[in-house]
Amino acid sequence: MTSEQALTVETLLRSPALQLSVIAGESGLDRSVSWAHVSELADPTPWLLGAEMIMTTGLAIPRNGADQRAYLERLDDAGVSALALSEELHVPPLRREFLRAADSRGIPVLRVPLPVPFIAIAQEVAAALQPGVGQRLGAQLQVFGSLRWLTEENLDVAEIFARLERLSGYRLFVCSQQGRPLLPGVRTPDARLLGLLPASPAAPPTVPGGFVLPIQAPGGVAGYLFAQARHGAAPGGLAVVQHVATVASLQLTMRRHERETLRREGAETLAELLGGVLEPPVARRRLSRLGLPLRGMLTLAVLRGRAGDADDASLLRRLDEADLAHLVLRQQDELFVLVPAGLAAQRAFDAVADAFVGSSAPLRTGDSLEIPRREARWAVARARDAGKTHLTYGENDSAGRWLPEDVQALDALVERVLGKAIAYDEGHSADLLTTVRTWMERDRHAESTAAALGIHQNTLAYRLRRFGEITGRDLARTSEFSEVWMALLAQRSIGSPG
Incomplete structure (x- = not known):
């Protein structure tokens, strides 16, 4: 049945056998009718599909005006094409609010003469709709x-x-x-x-x-x-x-299913990239097959959970929604993610819940991940210290950019400057290193440092003095203060203990 042949309320009104008349809502007579259904429920809408003519003897129609209006509005919101009321049975007096709602919404309210049974209206509607049954069945078969x-x-x-x-x-x-x-x-x-x-x-x-x-x-x-x-x-x-x-x-x-298959392959590839066992041409072919761009830049991110392992579900869902190709690999308490660099990835990282995220500086497809991994770990440590969800390498940390990229050189710096303090903390379950780092990050402000660590300022002064005695570094001297600060940055970069 085409839209020009559709059965409307006005078509039923013109049927001499039905003898229907309009009580209100005349502006909606062009509404199409998909079925005629009897209901005496106060709210039949959960069982309707739309465009039905509801026929009732009036048992469910409320008596006061506000409730009558609400009843009619429920039917209209559900897509009911018309309400047909049987004359001289149980219909209460129709209130002004009900009639105004019918006129303003354009939902026809019809009067059914007592001699006309509802079954006659239903049969008339069914007969008129018969040509459309084949069309609907054909649509079902084609869609199936x-x-x-x-x-x-x-x-x-x-x-x-x-x-x-x-x-x-x-x-x-x-x-x-x-x-x-x-x-x-x-x-x-x-x-x-x-x-x-x-x-x-x-x-x-x-x-x-x-x-x-x-x-x-x-x-x-x-x-x-x-x-x-x-x-x-x-x-x-x-x-x-x-x-x-x-x-x-x-x-x-x-x-x-396809995405999970690619994720498994991607995890294997990312493990090999982090292990440095893939030659650049092989790496580029693998990454291209997994959907990452050959041209353009990538970024490597590290997630660390705020409490325990990082929950990757939120991030992966956002990457999927942004249609961003990505490689994911979990290693112990860290989750590594390799994605195209750009605003979409930044937004996904910023929206992560229950984890800290650090992302590297942009890198080219096929480049070694040794330095980006160090950059990402540095950034995630800074994010944790700053209480931020996500930081990019170098953000809020200009001094760290000038450290050497040689991991062995960084290790040597940490061991030479901080080695004795690390050993002391491990052997005595102490927090000298954490105390010094927190004090430096708070620009040597004793009151805020003590509050952040939950200790008395006298305890803070003792720990700073003890650190100087153990390491041989006088934190009051600019040169030695700077050396300790750079060693702390190096330690965070390579993820050494402390």
Whole structure:
């Protein structure tokens, strides 16, 4: 049935056998009718699909004006095309608020003469809609046949959904449970539709103008499919939209499987890159196959959990949503991530929860990761000390840029300047090194340092003096103070104990 042949409220009004008349809401007579259904419930909307004519003897209609208006507004919000009231049975007096709501919203309220049974109206509607039954069944079969496209044709997700829109008669939108993109190339709902996101996957599927259905994935509901009837099209109904949701679920599952396979390969490649066992040409070929750009810059990041291991789920989800190729590898309490450098990666790192993130300076595809790893570790240590979620190498730390890149030289600096203090702390369960570092980072301010460490200022003075005695460095002398500070920076850079 085309939109020109669609059954409307006005069509039923013109039927001499039904003898219907308009009580209110005459401006909505052009509303289409998909079915006629009897309901005596105060709220039948959870069981409606939209465009129904609701017929009632009036048992569920409230008696006061405000409740009558609320009853009618619920039906209109659910997409009901008209309300038909049986004359001379249980309909209470219709209040002014009810009639005004019908006129302002344009939802027709009809009078059904007592001699006309509701079954006669239902039969009239069914007969008028009979030509559209075949069209709906055909749409269902065609959409169901889209499963063949997934195996026989090399279509991307956007093209699959473009075809589904043409077949189903709906504009299709997909989003996560939080309203974020879920499938690449598929539109996300606008603010109006996002306001209709159900509180539970078990909520009724009907929304104004169409349907919203959960998209299942391994582990539970991954998001929602919105189907909004297209102007001038013949929407295929709920069964068609359910088939579309199945296609969306399969696409999501396939993409997740592909992504997990690439992540496993990526973890192996990143381990070899961090181990320095891949030649640059081999590294570039591997990274290109895993989706990282041959041209352009990369960045290496390190995540350390605020309490225990870093939870990578939040970061990986944001990288997926940003459609950023990435390599991930966990090594003990650190999570390494290699991604294209840029604003998208920075935003993903900034939004990480329950972890500190440090990212290296940009590097070229195929470059050694020895220095970027050191830079990222330096940055994550600085992020932890500053209480920030994410820092980039060199940010808030201009002095560290001038340290040598030779790890052995840094090790030697740490051992020569701080070695005795490290050994003392380990042997006596002391905190001399932490105390000195905190004092220096707070610009030698005794009161704030003592507060940060939870100690008395006299204890702070004792620890600083004891550090000087053990290391032979007088922190009151500029040259020796500077040497200790650079050794502390070197220690953080290479991740040595202390």
